[in-house]
Amino acid sequence: MILARVVGNIVATQKNVRYENARVMLCQQITPEGEDTNYSCLALDAVDSGVGDTVLIVQEGWSASTASTGKAGAAIDSAIVGVVDHIDLLADEL
Amino acid sequence: MQLARVIGTVVATVKNESLGGRKLLVVQTLDRNLKESGKPMVAIDSVGAGVGELVFWCRGKEASFPFKREDTPTDCTIIGIVDSEAHVTNK
Numbered sequence: 001m002i003l004a005r006v007v008g009n010i011v012a013t014q015k016n017v018r019y020e021n022a023r024v025m026l027c028q029q030i031t032p033e034g035e036d037t038n039y040s041c042l043a044l045d046a047v048d049s050g051v052g053d054t055v056l057i058v059q060e061g062w063s064a065s066t067a068s069t070g071k072a073g074a075a076i077d078s079a080i081v082g083v084v085d086h087i088d089l090l091a092d093e094l
Numbered sequence: 095m096q097l098a099r100v101i102g103t104v105v106a107t108v109k110n111e112s113l114g115g116r117k118l119l120v121v122q123t124l125d126r127n128l129k130e131s132g133k134p135m136v137a138i139d140s141v142g143a144g145v146g147e148l149v150f151w152c153r154g155k156e157a158s159f160p161f162k163r164e165d166t167p168t169d170c171t172i173i174g175i176v177d178s179e180a181h182v183t184n185k
Contacts, residue, residue, distance in 0.1 A: 007185055008182065010097070015141060075152045076156060
């Protein structure tokens with residue numbers, strides 16, 4: 001899973017049938033310290049996340065499809081499966 | 095999934111038979127600011143996309159799921175057309 005920040009969403013009228021009623025969120029990957037990386041991606045929202053939230057994204061088809069549509073076998077390769085409250089790092093404690 | 099711009103088409107006469115009738119498009123992946131990111135690649139179309147359109151693709155085995163034949167050999171398929179650049183929220 002990757003850590004990311006939700007930065008927006010997209011609107012697509014013409015899309016795969018399994019994406020009906022789903023929210024496609026635009027996400028920016030971040031480091032555990034909160035810095036942006038150079039990777040951004042789209043993910044289906046499975047947990048009612050919103051812009052600005054730090055989230056967990058699973059990038060594996062079966063899990064993503066099951067989490068966001070309740071059923072496997074959809075053309076979905078990433079889904080937001082958690083909203084992060086906080087991250088504890090060893091470095092912070094030293 | 096990632097955003098991409100369709101920048102061309104590919105014609106391949108000799109190909110796997112389950113790819114028959116499928117449209118092969120050259121897509122350039124974009125970052126969240128709609129700037130080019132990485133090298134272009136070839137994707138199969140499943141939604142009727144055309145050159146110049148802003149789309150998003152799905153990678154991996156899941157890329158073959160939109161097709162009736164799940165043995166369709168693809169690892170990248172266009173699965174949606176973004177209505178317009180204004181329909182990409184980025185804060």
